[in-house]
Amino acid sequence: MTVLFEVLATHGEARLGRLTTPHxxxxxxxxxxxxxxxxxxxxxxxxxxxxxxxxxxxxLYHLALRPGIDVVERLGGLHAFxxxxxxxxxxxxxxxxxxxxxxxxVDDGGVTFRSHLDGSTLRFTPEGVVALQERMGVDVAMxxxxxxxxxxxxxxxxxxxxxTLGWARRAxxxxxxxxxxxxVGGLFGIVQGSVFRDxxxxxxxxxxxxxxxGYAIGGVSVGEPMAERxxxxxxxxxxxxxxxxxxxxxxxxPQDIAHAVQHGVDLFDCVLxxxxxxxxxxxTRTGVLKIKNARFRDDPRPLDPACGCPACxxxxxxxxxxxxxxxxxxxxxxxxxxxxRYYLDFMAELRQAITLGTLxxxxxxxxxxxxxxxxxxxxxxxxxxx
Amino acid sequence: MTVLFEVLATHGEARLGRLTTPHxxxxxxxxxxxxxxxxxxxxxxxxxxxxxxxxxxxxLYHLALRPGIDVVERLGGLHAFxxxxxxxxxxxxxxxxxxxxxxxxVDDGGVTFRSHLDGSTLRFTPEGVVALQERMGVDVAMxxxxxxxxxxxxxxxxxxxxxTLGWARRAxxxxxxxxxxxxVGGLFGIVQGSVFRDxxxxxxxxxxxxxxxGYAIGGVSVGEPMAERxxxxxxxxxxxxxxxxxxxxxxxxPQDIAHAVQHGVDLFDCVLxxxxxxxxxxxTRTGVLKIKNARFRDDPRPLDPACGCPACxxxxxxxxxxxxxxxxxxxxxxxxxxxxRYYLDFMAELRQAITLGTLxxxxxxxxxxxxxxxxxxxxxxxxxxx
Numbered sequence: 001m002t003v004l005f006e007v008l009a010t011h012g013e014a015r016l017g018r019l020t021t022p023h024x025x026x027x028x029x030x031x032x033x034x035x036x037x038x039x040x041x042x043x044x045x046x047x048x049x050x051x052x053x054x055x056x057x058x059x060l061y062h063l064a065l066r067p068g069i070d071v072v073e074r075l076g077g078l079h080a081f082x083x084x085x086x087x088x089x090x091x092x093x094x095x096x097x098x099x100x101x102x103x104x105x106v107d108d109g110g111v112t113f114r115s116h117l118d119g120s121t122l123r124f125t126p127e128g129v130v131a132l133q134e135r136m137g138v139d140v141a142m143x144x145x146x147x148x149x150x151x152x153x154x155x156x157x158x159x160x161x162x163x164t165l166g167w168a169r170r171a172x173x174x175x176x177x178x179x180x181x182x183x184v185g186g187l188f189g190i191v192q193g194s195v196f197r198d199x200x201x202x203x204x205x206x207x208x209x210x211x212x213x214g215y216a217i218g219g220v221s222v223g224e225p226m227a228e229r230x231x232x233x234x235x236x237x238x239x240x241x242x243x244x245x246x247x248x249x250x251x252x253x254p255q256d257i258a259h260a261v262q263h264g265v266d267l268f269d270c271v272l273x274x275x276x277x278x279x280x281x282x283x284t285r286t287g288v289l290k291i292k293n294a295r296f297r298d299d300p301r302p303l304d305p306a307c308g309c310p311a312c313x314x315x316x317x318x319x320x321x322x323x324x325x326x327x328x329x330x331x332x333x334x335x336x337x338x339x340x341r342y343y344l345d346f347m348a349e350l351r352q353a354i355t356l357g358t359l360x361x362x363x364x365x366x367x368x369x370x371x372x373x374x375x376x377x378x379x380x381x382x383x384x385x386x
Numbered sequence: 387m388t389v390l391f392e393v394l395a396t397h398g399e400a401r402l403g404r405l406t407t408p409h410x411x412x413x414x415x416x417x418x419x420x421x422x423x424x425x426x427x428x429x430x431x432x433x434x435x436x437x438x439x440x441x442x443x444x445x446l447y448h449l450a451l452r453p454g455i456d457v458v459e460r461l462g463g464l465h466a467f468x469x470x471x472x473x474x475x476x477x478x479x480x481x482x483x484x485x486x487x488x489x490x491x492v493d494d495g496g497v498t499f500r501s502h503l504d505g506s507t508l509r510f511t512p513e514g515v516v517a518l519q520e521r522m523g524v525d526v527a528m529x530x531x532x533x534x535x536x537x538x539x540x541x542x543x544x545x546x547x548x549x550t551l552g553w554a555r556r557a558x559x560x561x562x563x564x565x566x567x568x569x570v571g572g573l574f575g576i577v578q579g580s581v582f583r584d585x586x587x588x589x590x591x592x593x594x595x596x597x598x599x600g601y602a603i604g605g606v607s608v609g610e611p612m613a614e615r616x617x618x619x620x621x622x623x624x625x626x627x628x629x630x631x632x633x634x635x636x637x638x639x640p641q642d643i644a645h646a647v648q649h650g651v652d653l654f655d656c657v658l659x660x661x662x663x664x665x666x667x668x669x670t671r672t673g674v675l676k677i678k679n680a681r682f683r684d685d686p687r688p689l690d691p692a693c694g695c696p697a698c699x700x701x702x703x704x705x706x707x708x709x710x711x712x713x714x715x716x717x718x719x720x721x722x723x724x725x726x727r728y729y730l731d732f733m734a735e736l737r738q739a740i741t742l743g744t745l746x747x748x749x750x751x752x753x754x755x756x757x758x759x760x761x762x763x764x765x766x767x768x769x770x771x772x
Contacts, residue, residue, distance in 0.1 A: 037708070037709065037712050037714050038705065038708065038709070039709060039714060039716035039717075040716070041714060041715040041716060042428070042715035042716055042719055043716060043719075044696040044697070044700070044716065044719065044720055044723070045696075045700050045701070046696050046699070046700065047696075066708065066711075066712055067683065067704070067707075067708040071683060071684060071704065071708075074684055075684065075686050075702060075704050075705075076686065080686075080702075081701075081702070081704065081705055081708075082701065082705060083699075083700030083701035083705065085700075297453065297457060298457060298460055298461065300461050300462065300466075310430040310431075310432050310433075311430070313432070313469075314430070314431050314432065314469030314470075314471075315431070315467075315468065315469035316461060316466075316467070318453070318457065318461050318467065319424065319461075319467055319468060319469065321453075322423070322424065322452065322453040322457075323423065323424070323425060325452075326423050326452055328423050328425060328427060329427040329428035329715070329718060329719070330425035330426070330427060330428055330429060330430065331425075332715060333428055333429075333430065333715070333719060334430055337430070
């Protein structure tokens with residue numbers, strides 16, 4: 001089977017949906033925790049399920065470098081390798097390769113880059129990255145794209161889009177050839193076009209004509225201001241086919257996610273909850289807590305009394321303060337479990353709000369939630385797994 | 387209530403027992419995972435329970451430095467602070483203070499030392515450490531002792547013992563005075579005497595006369611050869627009161643534990659399973675695995691097919707190899723959960739073997755278990771939490 005997407009209810013442009021994959025169904029809008037090397041840092045597959053995750057994201061780029069796709073394939077694919085038995089999506093590596101700067105060289109045939117680990121040379125082609133993801137048996141594979149930096153000229157953005165579209169066509173053809181038109185899992189196309197409205201709308205039309213199983217908005221969270229990012233989402237999401245899932249790559253804060261859901265986005269991934277957790281920046285229903293702050297030294301309250309994560313169920317802000325300041329591993333683990341639970345609970349709230357027709361009120365309430373501390377580390381490179 | 391110990395069955399000198407504390411009962415022989423700062427590194431209280439732990443050990447010395455006993459007390463004691471709701475034992479800090487070398491100065495009244503964190507000066511007295519542990523509400527407190535190094539002269543060992551005995555007398559009196567003879571939790575005395583048989587036997591008699599709730603064998607795992615350590619256990623354990631629990635501090639390998647159980651020891655603690663896990667040294671029923679070794683790169687088997695830990699239930703040696711080599715946090719977490727489960731399962735095997743009368747066979751089978759790799763990091767400072 002491939003993937004199947006159903007829209008179960010709508011509220012304005014927002015959609016409540018179900019993405020059915022070979023490894024199970026995902027209620028959308030959904031957040032995909034980021035497991036760069038096959039695991040969310042500090043979290044076992046069992047704990048990820050317990051936190052409420054229904055789909056996990058991993059990175060072709062990182063897995064290709066280490067342990068290598070051959071190893072993953074010999075071990076029975078990415079599900080067997082990681083122990084995560086639910087739906088799995090892999091990013092194609094376009095963003096990571098772009099982040100390498102001088103270590104990579106793009107041509108029309110693909111991208112050649114040096115491993116940031118050992119300096120060895122690798123090459124990704126549109127056909128190759130489809131094949132690598134198929135060999136890992138993922139539920140959703142992403143096409144190879146060229147992710148332009150921000151800011152970028154209109155000409156450069158348009159040129160990058162022409163190349164990405166050509167790659168998308170080749171990826172689609174490779175998929176058909178390899179799988180007799182079917183194949184396990186789905187393949188998603190990616191829209192680029194930087195912050196240029198006509199380019200984004202054109203890109204959405206052109207990639208949709210190729211007939212993918214879903215469509216991603218790429219090229220955001222690359223340093224652009226929030227207003228630009230939100231404009232890109234507001235232009236692009238409605239221009240994508242209504243019957244297919246829409247995935248906003250590498251975004252973002254709860255506020256960004258609520259905004260995108262209001263414009264019809266269904267899938268998200270971001271390292272923000274897990275990376276911020278390791279730095280002691282914790283999301284709660286009453287604001288963001290920088291847990292290392294001295295005012296939490298004696299605070300007996302749970303991080304968030306409405307949260308059911310292992311940290312909130314048993315311990316206090318004071319204990320997290322103590323462990324995170326001391327650099328104790330358990331501090332990173334408990335903080336990560338908390339932030340993931342917060343994000344996954346938040347997605348459930350968004351889904352409920354679509355059903356109830358209260359999405360606007362929920363989005364507006366987020367302003368209150370962040371009235372505590374400021375959100376802390378939030379530059380784009382903190383959001384994407386580079 | 388204080389603590390209550392019952393011997394339920396014996397096999398030779400080995401005992402099957404039950405230690406009942408204000409926070410629950412512990413089946414002995416038992417292993418106490420080490421939670422230096424209040425948590426076993428990388429492990430939530432819930433996961434510690436799931437691994438099979440019934441009692442956790444923490445360190446007065448470390449908690450006194452950070453976050454400070456005042457903080458722990460204000461937050462409702464060490465159980466409320468850490469979220470561990472089962473039995474809790476704290477070490478008094480004698481061993482840690484001894485490890486400070488030039489940073490500490492012992493006199494007959496107690497020990498003065500510099501914090502290894504900020505250089506501030508602290509003083510532990512026999513009465514003070516009892517009071518600090520009582521304020522944290524622990525189930526079992528340990529007396530302050532002087533832990534001589536190895537090797538040490540007979541004269542120095544005897545002098546250290548005279549001082550430790552005086553401190554034990556003062557601790558016992560402090561306990562009576564503060565609690566009207568009762569008190570919550572129990573207080574254990576500690577036998578020292580280095581590797582001198584007559585000193586150890588004399589120390590066991592003298593400390594027993596003071597009437598503690600249990601007795602520890604201290605001053606081992608300080609660099610002495612295995613044969614010396616085992617001789618100390620074989621001399622000292624049988625010389626302690628049969629009706630009270632016996633605790634061998636900071637030991638050790640499964641082989642050392644089996645040996646001590648055969649000589650009537652009931653309680654153990656050691657950082658070996660957790661610290662070795664973080665270095666990729668993993669215990670299994672067929673030998674010790676150094677998981678970073680290249681031969682595990684493609685090994686699809688669980689670490690130990692007979693283990694029910696989160697790593698063995700879902701993942702492979704190859705995945706642990708990948709994560710531990712990459713320094714991914716999840717590698718440390720899964721490895722720690724595995725080694726703890728191994729130790730706690732092993733204690734259950736020992737208890738069953740006492741019941742069945744098969745302890746000798748079990749101890750002999752351990753030689754086979756370590757036929758794989760050698761046990762890896764196992765110097766004394768790797769075993770004790772300094």
